[in-house]
Amino acid sequence: MTVKIAARHVSAFYGDVRALDDVSIDIDTDHVTALIGPSGCGKSTLLRTLNRLTDTVPGARVEGDIRLDGRDIHGRDMDVVELRARVGMVFQKPNPFPKSIYENVAYGPRIHGLARGRGELDAVVETSLRRTGLWDEVKDRLSDRGTALSGGQQQRLCIARALAIEPEVILMDEPCSALDPIATARIEELIGALSGRYAIAIVTHNMQQAARVSQRTAFFHLGRLVEYGDTSDIFTNPRAERTKDYITGRYG
Numbered sequence: 001m002t003v004k005i006a007a008r009h010v011s012a013f014y015g016d017v018r019a020l021d022d023v024s025i026d027i028d029t030d031h032v033t034a035l036i037g038p039s040g041c042g043k044s045t046l047l048r049t050l051n052r053l054t055d056t057v058p059g060a061r062v063e064g065d066i067r068l069d070g071r072d073i074h075g076r077d078m079d080v081v082e083l084r085a086r087v088g089m090v091f092q093k094p095n096p097f098p099k100s101i102y103e104n105v106a107y108g109p110r111i112h113g114l115a116r117g118r119g120e121l122d123a124v125v126e127t128s129l130r131r132t133g134l135w136d137e138v139k140d141r142l143s144d145r146g147t148a149l150s151g152g153q154q155q156r157l158c159i160a161r162a163l164a165i166e167p168e169v170i171l172m173d174e175p176c177s178a179l180d181p182i183a184t185a186r187i188e189e190l191i192g193a194l195s196g197r198y199a200i201a202i203v204t205h206n207m208q209q210a211a212r213v214s215q216r217t218a219f220f221h222l223g224r225l226v227e228y229g230d231t232s233d234i235f236t237n238p239r240a241e242r243t244k245d246y247i248t249g250r251y252g
């Protein structure tokens with residue numbers, strides 16, 4: 001198993017509010033990890049600590065140790081721009097830049113110096129759009145605005161944008177919650193196709209989705225990691241009473 005991110009004893013605070021309480025978890029390349037739990041239990045906060053998006057929230061503070069390939073992400077030698085390129089993020093609401101489809105994907109590789117010249121950049125854009133299954137749908141309209149696409153296409157464009165900078169980890173925060181069932185199914189298929197190549201963690205409120213896309217599931221409650229294990233075990237034979245109550249819909 002290739003552990004990409006090892007988080008140990010991570011706590012996070014917004015001012016005086018403790019959003020995460022002593023969480024230790026590994027995110028690896030061989031499994032898709034689903035993060036589940038009732039609203040406000042800290043799932044999004046955990047994702048945000050993993051690429052230091054919490055740094056951008058005024059009053060937020062993180063304690064504990066988080067390593068990417070063994071390197072401390074809070075270490076002096078860790079460049080936060082590099083960290084966020086290696087640990088990409090896809091949000092709940094598709095958020096393409098107000099630019100063309102092409103530019104949405106080309107922007108990252110250009111600023112990170114990942115392509116020399118137009119030919120290479122074109123190739124990165126095409127490969128990234130192909131990986132998300134979007135190429136055939138948009139290849140004749142690359143100069144149209146990203147925001148002119150359907151919601152599902154916009155979300156795939158945002159995933160293509162993340163892939164274009166060659167991340168190693170992809171964090172997805174409820175990526176399908178704004179999408180219809182067909183667009184959701186496409187994103188779920190895409191997650192399946194990307195797994196193995198990238199370490200993927202996905203926050204979801206949809207139990208069926210967690211069961212469909214993930215092999216590992218972490219259940220959170222009140223900022224604590226209650227249970228973490230194989231998705232099939234968590235759903236068929238949860239150890240903790242609270243996990244059982246949540247997955248059987250008794251609360252949350």
Ligand SMILES: Nc1ncnc2c1ncn2[C@@H]1O[C@H](COP(=O)(O)OP(=O)(O)OP(=O)(O)O)[C@@H](O)[C@H]1O
Nearest residue numbers: 014017019037038039040041042043044045046057
């Ligand atoms: N920017 C913020 N400022 C202050 N408190 C915050 C902020 N973001 C989150 N919180 C608080 O931190 C706690 C955890 O929130 P978080 O968004 O991580 O939970 P979540 O499990 O992702 O919830 P949801 O499923 O509703 O998205 C909550 O009590 C929330 O109110």
